[in-house]
Amino acid sequence: MNDTPAWLSPAEQHAWRAFIRLHQKLWATLERDLKAHKLSGADFQILVALTDTPDGRQRFQDLASTIEWEQSRLSHQIARMTKRGLVAREECAEDGRGAFVAITPAGRKIIEAAAPHHVATVRRLVIDALSDELDTFARLSNRILEQLDNEPR
Amino acid sequence: MNDTPAWLSPAEQHAWRAFIRLHQKLWATLERDLKAHKLSGADFQILVALTDTPDGRQRFQDLASTIEWEQSRLSHQIARMTKRGLVAREECAEDGRGAFVAITPAGRKIIEAAAPHHVATVRRLVIDALSDELDTFARLSNRILEQLDNEPR
Numbered sequence: 001m002n003d004t005p006a007w008l009s010p011a012e013q014h015a016w017r018a019f020i021r022l023h024q025k026l027w028a029t030l031e032r033d034l035k036a037h038k039l040s041g042a043d044f045q046i047l048v049a050l051t052d053t054p055d056g057r058q059r060f061q062d063l064a065s066t067i068e069w070e071q072s073r074l075s076h077q078i079a080r081m082t083k084r085g086l087v088a089r090e091e092c093a094e095d096g097r098g099a100f101v102a103i104t105p106a107g108r109k110i111i112e113a114a115a116p117h118h119v120a121t122v123r124r125l126v127i128d129a130l131s132d133e134l135d136t137f138a139r140l141s142n143r144i145l146e147q148l149d150n151e152p153r
Numbered sequence: 154m155n156d157t158p159a160w161l162s163p164a165e166q167h168a169w170r171a172f173i174r175l176h177q178k179l180w181a182t183l184e185r186d187l188k189a190h191k192l193s194g195a196d197f198q199i200l201v202a203l204t205d206t207p208d209g210r211q212r213f214q215d216l217a218s219t220i221e222w223e224q225s226r227l228s229h230q231i232a233r234m235t236k237r238g239l240v241a242r243e244e245c246a247e248d249g250r251g252a253f254v255a256i257t258p259a260g261r262k263i264i265e266a267a268a269p270h271h272v273a274t275v276r277r278l279v280i281d282a283l284s285d286e287l288d289t290f291a292r293l294s295n296r297i298l299e300q301l302d303n304e305p306r
Contacts (some may be wrong), residue, residue, distance in 0.1 A: 004271070008272060011288070015291035017293075020198075021298060023176060024220075024221065034266050068181075099232075100189070119160060123161070123165075125304070127161070127165050134168045138167060141168075145171065147278050147282035
């Protein structure tokens, strides 16, 4: 191991800064869209994960691993969403495998209202902007993800 | 205009979800790295923007436009960082063009301590993972950014 860090070259720095800027601007735009429906990005992500299941619910543990959040963060987020009536905890005494988190009718209503605008924004800003290079972008994203998945936790 | 949203196709959804996952995992990893130096991603971004200038300071307005933050958000962040001694406000009465934000020696010390590890992580997870396709990734990021820059605010 060498102690001197390998600073980024100008070309590497250019690429990395473009990606940081993309990350910041895109997420700010998407969050602003969702805010019009009184949803945060975190709310939206959880509601999507729940509506992706046939019965709109997941065990807390499974939900944490689906969205790759630490349990303590998810626990706080679910408490806030429960208070707002977007999800409900369903205890499951019989099997000892822990509680379910279920989307409520109010949660379903709000995500159904927010989704069309959100999808239209994603389509305009990302899908259409990349057009025939979307697959390349997905492949490169997956290359970084593979590296991330190999990191020690 | 058609009222029915054009939902994402399976291939589009695959690409979009890979990108969301990348965004979440990469930033969580980078934030964890910085946390070891008691810095948030936002702290780091501001300190980098200040060290990028020859004298380590920028007018508040210019800093806001460099990092593309809304003024109210930057104002809160600078107040917190001032309290922690990482930056200082330098009033500039004579020209009426507003105060400077300057990095302090303590701020410089902390970013110099954090940067080598941060750069090593960026290199390992992004630069090396993409290797000869880094330019392609930058080009595609810039395609989305162009679209974002054309959005009405």
